[in-house]
Amino acid sequence: MKKILVTGGAGYIGSHTVRQLADKKYIPLIYDNLSTGYKEFVGDFEFIKGDIGDYDKLISVFKKHEIECVMNFASFIAVGESVKLPLKYYKNNLADTIELFRAMVDSGIKNFIFSSSAAVYGLPEVTPITENSPLNPINPYGRSKLYIEEILKDLDISDGIKSISLRYFNAAGASSSGDIGENHIPETHLIPLIMRAILDDSYTLNVFGTDYPTKDGTCIRDYIHVDDLASAHVLALEYLLTQNKSDVFNLGNGTGFSVNEVIQCTEKIAGKKCKLKYSERREGDAAVLVASSDKAKDALRWKSKYNQLENIIETAWKWESSGKRSGY
Template sequence: MSILIIGGAGYIGSHTADVLKKRGYDVVIFDSLELGHRIATQIVGVPFVHGDYGDLSILNKTIKQFQVDAVMHFGAYASVGDSVIDPSRYYESNIGKGLILLRAVLDNQIKSFIFSSSAATYGEPQVVPIPEDHPQKTTNPYGETKLMFERILRDYDFAFGLKSVSLRYFNAAGADPDGRLGEDHTPEQHILPLLIDTALGRRAEVKIFGTDWDTRDGTCLRDFVHVVDLADAHIRSLEYLKAGGKTTAYNLGNSYGTTVQEAVTATERVTGKKINAVPAPRRPGDPGRLAASCEKIKAELGWDPIYPDIDTIILHAYKWREAHPNGYGG
């Protein structure tokens, strides 16, 4: 099977391409490199096409050249805060360009599509852990683009028979256990890489936004899921669609949730370094508690995370960052 990985030079896409390749799939990575890393694609060691998924002609050429059977779509702008400041960028790219990608998918009779959706589609949760049938009342333009794209995919199934799985990741974290690939975002906004950089002395402090939430210790609760477990969920979703599965959506997390304070303590335990974590006011729009119910994908696809433990997630991320203090830049 030949899989086109849109956004495969980025964090989750490169890890997924790597696991796909190890399991014997033919993979081609397609990425604009606006946020991704050419070197990550070289480490994975699969064909790479430099292009924008808003460019129909290069998409068509690539799909034909590599006889693509299925698409995994990781490409997106993905910062909640930026999306509030400049929603046009998010709608034009995540939706506008996403529709062009879907045009190429339809024109080339591709029937299987896996989409990187997000916990951000739920908004403020009414119950935690959040099940897939929880109301999706997102609170920011980024979440709107993910929700809108899920709805577009449902309509495209009804009208055109395009089968898709939308995977709603909670907090993607960790790194390749062999230390070849890792997380390198600029600017980095995710809490675990920020904690690790602080442990490594590359940052003076980490801000903890809110210490008066309704959680075990007053700090926000988040659900970290290892990037290799995410990759495995993509492959299970692909096989499910190939076996005739219906269009659906699954949550991906570890359900138990980790508070930000617990993440600080775990990072100190794993790294043996003291972290300067500074209390700060709550950020508007941040939900206090986010954790996924993952019973659906476990029951239906047999997904069973290999690395659910927060210490292991942090250890893999730390090992890569320690060896690559400047990310893929060195």
């Protein structure tokens, strides 16, 4: 069986992907510094505590284990924080990832799957967004993702490293088992923050902007279940190993929901209203971000299992209401 190094495998999307890799008879090896990941998400899988910027440790891992592919989930993801602390993001998401690449090159590892982001598109003029849409990130987080995509193109030419970059839209939901889910601290994603406002009477949800050119004035986003993202990673791995060529794919459901619609759906599932307030727009928030994932459906034979917002939110509620979350 092929062994896959999953950097950031103790985090939200990484931990869900690890389980699907195992289901498909791959051997996942989790490599995580636990700065934002959780040891309890590792389960019984093999785990190495380490940083992707630690070249020497990575070299020792590659010498000890026969790694077929590296899947990298080890990045900071808070857009607002990236604006305030750009060097933190360029250090981890860019400089440390380059150290990972250096260790791969020196160890002869030729396959890489990258967690990219819809943030590489910035503020698109046309939706749905295709992979050919202009790349114009407007914050350090998005730029860090785009720079890695560009480096991967260079590494394909220079060292024969084949890669798949997966541009996520809004990851949401939790494992249907209820044992792992979203656990970011601080939490910035809408659905868990709505649930926090439902579960914690002292917390008020802040809705930014009510005057967007949308049906109810709030932003519209494309939500994709974390297990659907995980399945796309497994399919991308199989594509990479059989086709031996680099590519990039959007991952979204292709349907947008407004902030107000997500709030109403969550309240219906929870059976309780959330406390909220409406504020001014946040700088840099696009009115509508919706993906075209036709390319992934065609090339990877990927299909989302959770294509209804209610189904996504139900799994998130099961996790959030279980009391297993570490904090917000």
